[in-house]
Amino acid sequence: MAVTADDLTPAEHALYLAALSNGGHLAAPPAAGPGADSGADSAALAGLLARGLFAPGAAGYAAVDPRAAGDRLAAGLRGEATRLLVRAENLPDALAPLTAAYDAAHQGPESHHVEGRDAIRHRISQLLAECQEELLTAQPGPHWAVTLEPALSQDLPLLMTGRRMRTIYQPAARRRPAVVEYAGAVTRHGSRIRLLDEPFDRTIIVDRSTAVVSARSDHGAAAFITDRATVAALVAVFERDWSRAAAVDWSATPHRAATRITGLLARGLTQGAIATRLGLSERTVAAHIARLRDRHGAQTLFQLGWRMRGEGDG
Structure with a gap:
Protein backbone atom coordinates (compact mmCIF):
# COMPACT_ATOMS: atom_id res chain seq x y z
CA MET A 1 0.00 0.00 0.00
CA ALA A 2 1.48 3.38 -0.97
CA VAL A 3 2.09 5.99 1.74
CA THR A 4 -0.32 8.92 1.32
CA ALA A 5 -0.33 12.52 2.49
CA ASP A 6 -4.04 12.72 3.23
CA ASP A 7 -3.83 11.05 6.64
CA LEU A 8 -1.25 13.18 8.51
CA THR A 9 -1.50 12.74 12.28
CA PRO A 10 -1.87 15.86 14.47
CA ALA A 11 1.69 15.26 15.73
CA GLU A 12 3.06 15.15 12.15
CA HIS A 13 1.17 18.30 11.22
CA ALA A 14 2.43 20.15 14.30
CA LEU A 15 6.03 19.03 13.76
CA TYR A 16 6.03 20.21 10.14
CA LEU A 17 4.68 23.64 11.18
CA ALA A 18 7.28 23.83 13.97
CA ALA A 19 10.03 23.27 11.40
CA LEU A 20 8.65 26.04 9.18
CA SER A 21 8.64 28.44 12.15
CA ASN A 22 12.34 27.60 12.59
CA GLY A 23 13.24 28.56 9.03
CA GLY A 24 12.36 25.16 7.59
CA HIS A 25 14.89 23.28 9.70
CA LEU A 26 14.55 20.68 12.42
CA ALA A 27 17.31 19.64 14.77
CA ALA A 28 18.16 15.95 15.01
CA PRO A 29 16.69 14.33 16.99
CA PRO A 30 13.59 16.49 17.66
CA ALA A 31 13.89 18.48 20.83
CA ALA A 32 11.37 17.56 23.51
CA GLY A 33 10.01 20.55 25.41
CA PRO A 34 8.59 20.48 28.94
CA GLY A 35 5.85 17.84 29.09
CA ALA A 36 6.42 16.79 25.48
CA ASP A 37 6.48 13.19 24.37
CA SER A 38 9.79 12.57 22.61
CA GLY A 39 8.54 9.18 21.42
CA ALA A 40 5.58 10.83 19.70
CA ASP A 41 7.91 13.37 18.09
CA SER A 42 10.14 10.58 16.81
CA ALA A 43 7.13 8.78 15.33
CA ALA A 44 5.94 12.03 13.72
CA LEU A 45 9.37 12.59 12.22
CA ALA A 46 9.43 9.04 10.81
CA GLY A 47 5.99 9.60 9.25
CA LEU A 48 7.04 12.89 7.62
CA LEU A 49 10.23 11.31 6.27
CA ALA A 50 8.20 8.41 4.81
CA ARG A 51 5.93 10.90 3.03
CA GLY A 52 8.86 12.89 1.69
CA LEU A 53 7.88 16.03 3.62
CA PHE A 54 11.22 16.06 5.46
CA ALA A 55 14.66 15.34 4.00
CA PRO A 56 17.82 14.57 6.02
CA GLY A 57 20.38 17.38 6.10
CA ALA A 58 23.84 18.02 7.51
CA ALA A 59 22.51 19.52 10.74
CA GLY A 60 19.20 17.71 11.07
CA TYR A 61 16.22 17.74 8.74
CA ALA A 62 14.81 20.19 6.19
CA ALA A 63 11.13 20.71 5.35
CA VAL A 64 10.33 19.79 1.73
CA ASP A 65 7.86 21.74 -0.44
CA PRO A 66 4.55 19.82 -0.07
CA ARG A 67 3.90 20.26 -3.81
CA ALA A 68 6.99 18.22 -4.69
CA ALA A 69 6.18 15.59 -2.06
CA GLY A 70 2.59 15.48 -3.30
CA ASP A 71 3.69 14.88 -6.89
CA ARG A 72 5.78 11.89 -5.80
CA LEU A 73 2.98 10.48 -3.66
CA ALA A 74 0.44 10.97 -6.46
CA ALA A 75 2.71 9.12 -8.88
CA GLY A 76 2.89 6.21 -6.43
CA LEU A 77 -0.90 6.12 -6.06
CA ARG A 78 -1.41 6.18 -9.81
CA GLY A 79 1.01 3.29 -10.15
CA GLU A 80 -0.85 1.31 -7.49
CA ALA A 81 -4.19 2.10 -9.16
CA THR A 82 -2.82 0.83 -12.47
CA ARG A 83 -1.70 -2.41 -10.82
CA LEU A 84 -5.17 -2.88 -9.27
CA LEU A 85 -6.87 -2.26 -12.63
CA VAL A 86 -4.64 -4.84 -14.29
CA ARG A 87 -5.52 -7.34 -11.54
CA ALA A 88 -9.22 -6.60 -12.02
CA GLU A 89 -8.94 -7.17 -15.79
CA ASN A 90 -7.12 -10.47 -15.26
CA LEU A 91 -9.48 -11.77 -12.55
CA PRO A 92 -12.02 -13.44 -14.93
CA ASP A 93 -9.18 -15.35 -16.61
CA ALA A 94 -7.79 -16.39 -13.24
CA LEU A 95 -11.22 -17.73 -12.23
CA ALA A 96 -11.92 -19.33 -15.62
CA PRO A 97 -11.10 -22.91 -14.48
CA LEU A 98 -13.51 -22.59 -11.54
CA THR A 99 -16.17 -21.05 -13.79
CA ALA A 100 -15.87 -23.93 -16.25
CA ALA A 101 -16.14 -26.47 -13.42
CA TYR A 102 -19.24 -24.71 -12.02
CA ASP A 103 -20.95 -24.66 -15.41
CA ALA A 104 -20.13 -28.31 -15.99
CA ALA A 105 -21.57 -29.26 -12.60
CA HIS A 106 -24.76 -27.18 -12.80
CA GLN A 107 -25.69 -26.52 -16.39
CA GLY A 108 -24.22 -28.95 -18.85
CA PRO A 109 -24.23 -28.31 -22.59
CA GLU A 110 -28.01 -28.00 -23.11
CA ASP A 249 -55.26 -5.06 -8.95
CA TRP A 250 -53.87 -7.21 -6.16
CA SER A 251 -54.04 -4.35 -3.67
CA ALA A 252 -57.85 -4.57 -3.87
CA THR A 253 -58.14 -8.23 -2.83
CA PRO A 254 -56.77 -8.64 0.76
CA HIS A 255 -60.31 -8.58 2.22
CA ARG A 256 -60.70 -12.14 0.93
CA ALA A 257 -58.36 -13.36 3.67
CA ALA A 258 -60.58 -11.78 6.32
CA THR A 259 -63.64 -13.41 4.73
CA ARG A 260 -62.08 -16.88 4.85
CA ILE A 261 -60.84 -16.36 8.42
CA THR A 262 -64.36 -15.34 9.44
CA GLY A 263 -65.79 -18.53 7.96
CA LEU A 264 -63.24 -20.80 9.60
CA LEU A 265 -63.63 -19.13 12.99
CA ALA A 266 -67.39 -19.64 12.77
CA ARG A 267 -66.69 -23.34 12.18
CA GLY A 268 -64.66 -23.49 15.41
CA LEU A 269 -61.07 -23.72 14.05
CA THR A 270 -58.24 -22.40 16.19
CA GLN A 271 -55.91 -19.59 15.18
CA GLY A 272 -53.08 -22.03 14.38
CA ALA A 273 -55.37 -24.32 12.38
CA ILE A 274 -56.64 -21.34 10.35
CA ALA A 275 -53.08 -20.22 9.59
CA THR A 276 -52.19 -23.72 8.38
CA ARG A 277 -55.39 -24.08 6.33
CA LEU A 278 -54.96 -20.73 4.54
CA GLY A 279 -51.17 -20.78 4.21
CA LEU A 280 -50.85 -17.55 6.21
CA SER A 281 -48.57 -16.67 9.10
CA GLU A 282 -50.10 -16.85 12.58
CA ARG A 283 -49.26 -13.16 13.02
CA THR A 284 -51.42 -12.27 10.00
CA VAL A 285 -54.30 -14.40 11.27
CA ALA A 286 -53.95 -12.90 14.78
CA ALA A 287 -54.23 -9.38 13.35
CA HIS A 288 -57.45 -10.28 11.51
CA ILE A 289 -58.88 -11.94 14.63
CA ALA A 290 -58.06 -8.89 16.77
CA ARG A 291 -60.05 -6.68 14.40
CA LEU A 292 -62.97 -9.14 14.47
CA ARG A 293 -62.95 -9.22 18.28
CA ASP A 294 -63.18 -5.44 18.39
CA ARG A 295 -66.02 -5.47 15.87
CA HIS A 296 -68.03 -8.12 17.76
CA GLY A 297 -67.05 -7.16 21.31
CA ALA A 298 -65.71 -10.65 22.02
CA GLN A 299 -63.13 -11.44 24.69
CA THR A 300 -62.30 -15.03 23.63
CA LEU A 301 -62.21 -17.06 20.44
CA PHE A 302 -65.16 -19.08 21.73
CA GLN A 303 -67.23 -15.92 22.17
CA LEU A 304 -66.14 -14.67 18.77
CA GLY A 305 -67.05 -17.93 17.02
CA TRP A 306 -70.43 -18.00 18.77
CA ARG A 307 -71.30 -14.43 17.81
CA MET A 308 -70.21 -14.95 14.21
CA ARG A 309 -72.40 -17.96 13.53
CA GLY A 310 -74.09 -17.51 10.16
CA GLU A 311 -71.42 -15.11 8.85
CA GLY A 312 -69.00 -17.75 7.61
CA ASP A 313 -68.70 -18.72 4.00
CA GLY A 314 -68.21 -22.38 4.81
Whole structure:
Protein backbone atom coordinates (compact mmCIF):
# COMPACT_ATOMS: atom_id res chain seq x y z
CA MET A 1 0.00 0.00 0.00
CA ALA A 2 1.48 3.38 -0.97
CA VAL A 3 2.09 5.99 1.74
CA THR A 4 -0.32 8.92 1.32
CA ALA A 5 -0.33 12.52 2.49
CA ASP A 6 -4.04 12.72 3.23
CA ASP A 7 -3.83 11.05 6.64
CA LEU A 8 -1.25 13.18 8.51
CA THR A 9 -1.50 12.74 12.28
CA PRO A 10 -1.87 15.86 14.47
CA ALA A 11 1.69 15.26 15.73
CA GLU A 12 3.06 15.15 12.15
CA HIS A 13 1.17 18.30 11.22
CA ALA A 14 2.43 20.15 14.30
CA LEU A 15 6.03 19.03 13.76
CA TYR A 16 6.03 20.21 10.14
CA LEU A 17 4.68 23.64 11.18
CA ALA A 18 7.28 23.83 13.97
CA ALA A 19 10.03 23.27 11.40
CA LEU A 20 8.65 26.04 9.18
CA SER A 21 8.64 28.44 12.15
CA ASN A 22 12.34 27.60 12.59
CA GLY A 23 13.24 28.56 9.03
CA GLY A 24 12.36 25.16 7.59
CA HIS A 25 14.89 23.28 9.70
CA LEU A 26 14.55 20.68 12.42
CA ALA A 27 17.31 19.64 14.77
CA ALA A 28 18.16 15.95 15.01
CA PRO A 29 16.69 14.33 16.99
CA PRO A 30 13.59 16.49 17.66
CA ALA A 31 13.89 18.48 20.83
CA ALA A 32 11.37 17.56 23.51
CA GLY A 33 10.01 20.55 25.41
CA PRO A 34 8.59 20.48 28.94
CA GLY A 35 5.85 17.84 29.09
CA ALA A 36 6.42 16.79 25.48
CA ASP A 37 6.48 13.19 24.37
CA SER A 38 9.79 12.57 22.61
CA GLY A 39 8.54 9.18 21.42
CA ALA A 40 5.58 10.83 19.70
CA ASP A 41 7.91 13.37 18.09
CA SER A 42 10.14 10.58 16.81
CA ALA A 43 7.13 8.78 15.33
CA ALA A 44 5.94 12.03 13.72
CA LEU A 45 9.37 12.59 12.22
CA ALA A 46 9.43 9.04 10.81
CA GLY A 47 5.99 9.60 9.25
CA LEU A 48 7.04 12.89 7.62
CA LEU A 49 10.23 11.31 6.27
CA ALA A 50 8.20 8.41 4.81
CA ARG A 51 5.93 10.90 3.03
CA GLY A 52 8.86 12.89 1.69
CA LEU A 53 7.88 16.03 3.62
CA PHE A 54 11.22 16.06 5.46
CA ALA A 55 14.66 15.34 4.00
CA PRO A 56 17.82 14.57 6.02
CA GLY A 57 20.38 17.38 6.10
CA ALA A 58 23.84 18.02 7.51
CA ALA A 59 22.51 19.52 10.74
CA GLY A 60 19.20 17.71 11.07
CA TYR A 61 16.22 17.74 8.74
CA ALA A 62 14.81 20.19 6.19
CA ALA A 63 11.13 20.71 5.35
CA VAL A 64 10.33 19.79 1.73
CA ASP A 65 7.86 21.74 -0.44
CA PRO A 66 4.55 19.82 -0.07
CA ARG A 67 3.90 20.26 -3.81
CA ALA A 68 6.99 18.22 -4.69
CA ALA A 69 6.18 15.59 -2.06
CA GLY A 70 2.59 15.48 -3.30
CA ASP A 71 3.69 14.88 -6.89
CA ARG A 72 5.78 11.89 -5.80
CA LEU A 73 2.98 10.48 -3.66
CA ALA A 74 0.44 10.97 -6.46
CA ALA A 75 2.71 9.12 -8.88
CA GLY A 76 2.89 6.21 -6.43
CA LEU A 77 -0.90 6.12 -6.06
CA ARG A 78 -1.41 6.18 -9.81
CA GLY A 79 1.01 3.29 -10.15
CA GLU A 80 -0.85 1.31 -7.49
CA ALA A 81 -4.19 2.10 -9.16
CA THR A 82 -2.82 0.83 -12.47
CA ARG A 83 -1.70 -2.41 -10.82
CA LEU A 84 -5.17 -2.88 -9.27
CA LEU A 85 -6.87 -2.26 -12.63
CA VAL A 86 -4.64 -4.84 -14.29
CA ARG A 87 -5.52 -7.34 -11.54
CA ALA A 88 -9.22 -6.60 -12.02
CA GLU A 89 -8.94 -7.17 -15.79
CA ASN A 90 -7.12 -10.47 -15.26
CA LEU A 91 -9.48 -11.77 -12.55
CA PRO A 92 -12.02 -13.44 -14.93
CA ASP A 93 -9.18 -15.35 -16.61
CA ALA A 94 -7.79 -16.39 -13.24
CA LEU A 95 -11.22 -17.73 -12.23
CA ALA A 96 -11.92 -19.33 -15.62
CA PRO A 97 -11.10 -22.91 -14.48
CA LEU A 98 -13.51 -22.59 -11.54
CA THR A 99 -16.17 -21.05 -13.79
CA ALA A 100 -15.87 -23.93 -16.25
CA ALA A 101 -16.14 -26.47 -13.42
CA TYR A 102 -19.24 -24.71 -12.02
CA ASP A 103 -20.95 -24.66 -15.41
CA ALA A 104 -20.13 -28.31 -15.99
CA ALA A 105 -21.57 -29.26 -12.60
CA HIS A 106 -24.76 -27.18 -12.80
CA GLN A 107 -25.69 -26.52 -16.39
CA GLY A 108 -24.22 -28.95 -18.85
CA PRO A 109 -24.23 -28.31 -22.59
CA GLU A 110 -28.01 -28.00 -23.11
CA SER A 111 -30.06 -29.32 -20.20
CA HIS A 112 -29.98 -31.61 -17.20
CA HIS A 113 -32.51 -33.08 -14.79
CA VAL A 114 -32.62 -32.55 -11.04
CA GLU A 115 -34.49 -35.06 -8.87
CA GLY A 116 -36.18 -34.24 -5.56
CA ARG A 117 -38.03 -31.13 -4.41
CA ASP A 118 -35.28 -29.95 -2.05
CA ALA A 119 -32.61 -30.28 -4.75
CA ILE A 120 -34.84 -28.44 -7.23
CA ARG A 121 -35.46 -25.59 -4.78
CA HIS A 122 -31.73 -25.36 -4.04
CA ARG A 123 -30.83 -25.13 -7.74
CA ILE A 124 -33.56 -22.55 -8.39
CA SER A 125 -32.25 -20.48 -5.46
CA GLN A 126 -28.82 -20.52 -7.10
CA LEU A 127 -30.31 -19.34 -10.40
CA LEU A 128 -32.20 -16.51 -8.70
CA ALA A 129 -29.02 -15.40 -6.94
CA GLU A 130 -27.38 -15.15 -10.38
CA CYS A 131 -30.34 -13.33 -12.01
CA GLN A 132 -29.22 -10.04 -13.54
CA GLU A 133 -32.24 -8.65 -15.38
CA GLU A 134 -35.54 -10.52 -15.49
CA LEU A 135 -37.46 -13.44 -13.98
CA LEU A 136 -40.47 -14.91 -15.82
CA THR A 137 -42.67 -17.50 -14.11
CA ALA A 138 -45.83 -19.38 -15.05
CA GLN A 139 -47.29 -20.98 -11.93
CA PRO A 140 -50.43 -23.12 -12.25
CA GLY A 141 -51.40 -25.72 -9.71
CA PRO A 142 -52.10 -26.21 -6.04
CA HIS A 143 -48.69 -25.87 -4.34
CA TRP A 144 -48.85 -22.14 -3.61
CA ALA A 145 -49.07 -22.18 0.18
CA VAL A 146 -46.04 -24.49 0.46
CA THR A 147 -43.77 -22.42 -1.77
CA LEU A 148 -44.80 -18.79 -1.35
CA GLU A 149 -43.09 -18.00 1.96
CA PRO A 150 -39.57 -18.92 0.74
CA ALA A 151 -40.40 -17.36 -2.63
CA LEU A 152 -41.14 -14.03 -0.95
CA SER A 153 -37.76 -14.03 0.81
CA GLN A 154 -36.07 -14.62 -2.56
CA ASP A 155 -38.19 -12.40 -4.80
CA LEU A 156 -38.30 -9.18 -2.78
CA PRO A 157 -34.47 -8.74 -2.81
CA LEU A 158 -34.53 -9.23 -6.60
CA LEU A 159 -37.13 -6.51 -7.06
CA MET A 160 -35.49 -4.14 -4.59
CA THR A 161 -32.21 -4.32 -6.53
CA GLY A 162 -33.77 -3.46 -9.90
CA ARG A 163 -34.50 -6.87 -11.42
CA ARG A 164 -37.87 -7.32 -13.18
CA MET A 165 -40.47 -10.02 -12.49
CA ARG A 166 -43.58 -11.16 -14.35
CA THR A 167 -45.79 -14.04 -13.19
CA ILE A 168 -48.84 -15.80 -14.63
CA TYR A 169 -51.34 -17.54 -12.32
CA GLN A 170 -54.65 -19.23 -12.97
CA PRO A 171 -57.82 -17.50 -11.63
CA ALA A 172 -58.01 -19.89 -8.65
CA ALA A 173 -55.00 -18.06 -7.22
CA ARG A 174 -57.20 -15.08 -6.47
CA ARG A 175 -59.16 -17.21 -4.00
CA ARG A 176 -56.02 -18.26 -2.09
CA PRO A 177 -55.21 -15.86 0.78
CA ALA A 178 -51.55 -16.90 0.75
CA VAL A 179 -51.27 -16.00 -2.93
CA VAL A 180 -53.11 -12.71 -2.42
CA GLU A 181 -50.75 -11.81 0.44
CA TYR A 182 -47.67 -12.71 -1.64
CA ALA A 183 -48.93 -10.90 -4.76
CA GLY A 184 -49.73 -7.76 -2.80
CA ALA A 185 -46.22 -7.71 -1.34
CA VAL A 186 -44.30 -8.20 -4.60
CA THR A 187 -46.51 -5.97 -6.77
CA ARG A 188 -45.90 -3.11 -4.36
CA HIS A 189 -42.23 -3.44 -5.34
CA GLY A 190 -42.80 -3.52 -9.10
CA SER A 191 -43.61 -7.15 -9.92
CA ARG A 192 -46.40 -7.73 -12.45
CA ILE A 193 -48.83 -10.64 -12.00
CA ARG A 194 -51.64 -11.64 -14.39
CA LEU A 195 -54.31 -14.35 -14.45
CA LEU A 196 -54.85 -16.69 -17.40
CA ASP A 197 -58.04 -18.77 -17.48
CA GLU A 198 -56.68 -21.68 -19.53
CA PRO A 199 -54.19 -24.52 -18.99
CA PHE A 200 -50.45 -23.79 -19.12
CA ASP A 201 -47.27 -25.46 -17.93
CA ARG A 202 -45.20 -24.60 -14.88
CA THR A 203 -42.15 -22.67 -16.13
CA ILE A 204 -39.40 -20.47 -14.69
CA ILE A 205 -37.13 -18.48 -17.02
CA VAL A 206 -34.12 -16.58 -15.70
CA ASP A 207 -32.60 -13.80 -17.83
CA ARG A 208 -33.99 -15.51 -20.95
CA SER A 209 -31.00 -17.84 -20.79
CA THR A 210 -32.03 -20.66 -18.43
CA ALA A 211 -35.48 -22.26 -18.22
CA VAL A 212 -36.83 -24.64 -15.60
CA VAL A 213 -39.76 -26.94 -16.47
CA SER A 214 -41.34 -29.90 -14.72
CA ALA A 215 -39.93 -33.25 -15.83
CA ARG A 216 -42.60 -35.34 -14.08
CA SER A 217 -46.30 -34.87 -13.51
CA ASP A 218 -45.81 -34.84 -9.72
CA HIS A 219 -43.17 -32.04 -10.05
CA GLY A 220 -40.63 -34.25 -8.27
CA ALA A 221 -38.11 -33.74 -11.08
CA ALA A 222 -37.23 -30.68 -13.13
CA ALA A 223 -35.30 -30.02 -16.33
CA PHE A 224 -32.89 -27.07 -16.30
CA ILE A 225 -32.51 -25.98 -19.93
CA THR A 226 -29.81 -23.72 -21.36
CA ASP A 227 -30.13 -24.51 -25.07
CA ARG A 228 -30.74 -21.11 -26.67
CA ALA A 229 -33.31 -22.23 -29.22
CA THR A 230 -35.34 -24.14 -26.62
CA VAL A 231 -35.25 -21.29 -24.12
CA ALA A 232 -36.27 -18.82 -26.84
CA ALA A 233 -39.25 -21.03 -27.70
CA LEU A 234 -40.31 -21.15 -24.03
CA VAL A 235 -39.99 -17.36 -23.78
CA ALA A 236 -42.25 -17.04 -26.84
CA VAL A 237 -44.86 -19.28 -25.19
CA PHE A 238 -44.71 -17.20 -22.03
CA GLU A 239 -45.11 -13.94 -23.98
CA ARG A 240 -48.09 -15.39 -25.87
CA ASP A 241 -49.75 -16.41 -22.62
CA TRP A 242 -48.89 -13.08 -20.99
CA SER A 243 -50.56 -11.15 -23.79
CA ARG A 244 -53.79 -13.13 -23.24
CA ALA A 245 -53.71 -12.97 -19.44
CA ALA A 246 -55.75 -10.44 -17.46
CA ALA A 247 -54.21 -7.78 -15.26
CA VAL A 248 -55.35 -7.75 -11.62
CA ASP A 249 -55.26 -5.06 -8.95
CA TRP A 250 -53.87 -7.21 -6.16
CA SER A 251 -54.04 -4.35 -3.67
CA ALA A 252 -57.85 -4.57 -3.87
CA THR A 253 -58.14 -8.23 -2.83
CA PRO A 254 -56.77 -8.64 0.76
CA HIS A 255 -60.31 -8.58 2.22
CA ARG A 256 -60.70 -12.14 0.93
CA ALA A 257 -58.36 -13.36 3.67
CA ALA A 258 -60.58 -11.78 6.32
CA THR A 259 -63.64 -13.41 4.73
CA ARG A 260 -62.08 -16.88 4.85
CA ILE A 261 -60.84 -16.36 8.42
CA THR A 262 -64.36 -15.34 9.44
CA GLY A 263 -65.79 -18.53 7.96
CA LEU A 264 -63.24 -20.80 9.60
CA LEU A 265 -63.63 -19.13 12.99
CA ALA A 266 -67.39 -19.64 12.77
CA ARG A 267 -66.69 -23.34 12.18
CA GLY A 268 -64.66 -23.49 15.41
CA LEU A 269 -61.07 -23.72 14.05
CA THR A 270 -58.24 -22.40 16.19
CA GLN A 271 -55.91 -19.59 15.18
CA GLY A 272 -53.08 -22.03 14.38
CA ALA A 273 -55.37 -24.32 12.38
CA ILE A 274 -56.64 -21.34 10.35
CA ALA A 275 -53.08 -20.22 9.59
CA THR A 276 -52.19 -23.72 8.38
CA ARG A 277 -55.39 -24.08 6.33
CA LEU A 278 -54.96 -20.73 4.54
CA GLY A 279 -51.17 -20.78 4.21
CA LEU A 280 -50.85 -17.55 6.21
CA SER A 281 -48.57 -16.67 9.10
CA GLU A 282 -50.10 -16.85 12.58
CA ARG A 283 -49.26 -13.16 13.02
CA THR A 284 -51.42 -12.27 10.00
CA VAL A 285 -54.30 -14.40 11.27
CA ALA A 286 -53.95 -12.90 14.78
CA ALA A 287 -54.23 -9.38 13.35
CA HIS A 288 -57.45 -10.28 11.51
CA ILE A 289 -58.88 -11.94 14.63
CA ALA A 290 -58.06 -8.89 16.77
CA ARG A 291 -60.05 -6.68 14.40
CA LEU A 292 -62.97 -9.14 14.47
CA ARG A 293 -62.95 -9.22 18.28
CA ASP A 294 -63.18 -5.44 18.39
CA ARG A 295 -66.02 -5.47 15.87
CA HIS A 296 -68.03 -8.12 17.76
CA GLY A 297 -67.05 -7.16 21.31
CA ALA A 298 -65.71 -10.65 22.02
CA GLN A 299 -63.13 -11.44 24.69
CA THR A 300 -62.30 -15.03 23.63
CA LEU A 301 -62.21 -17.06 20.44
CA PHE A 302 -65.16 -19.08 21.73
CA GLN A 303 -67.23 -15.92 22.17
CA LEU A 304 -66.14 -14.67 18.77
CA GLY A 305 -67.05 -17.93 17.02
CA TRP A 306 -70.43 -18.00 18.77
CA ARG A 307 -71.30 -14.43 17.81
CA MET A 308 -70.21 -14.95 14.21
CA ARG A 309 -72.40 -17.96 13.53
CA GLY A 310 -74.09 -17.51 10.16
CA GLU A 311 -71.42 -15.11 8.85
CA GLY A 312 -69.00 -17.75 7.61
CA ASP A 313 -68.70 -18.72 4.00
CA GLY A 314 -68.21 -22.38 4.81
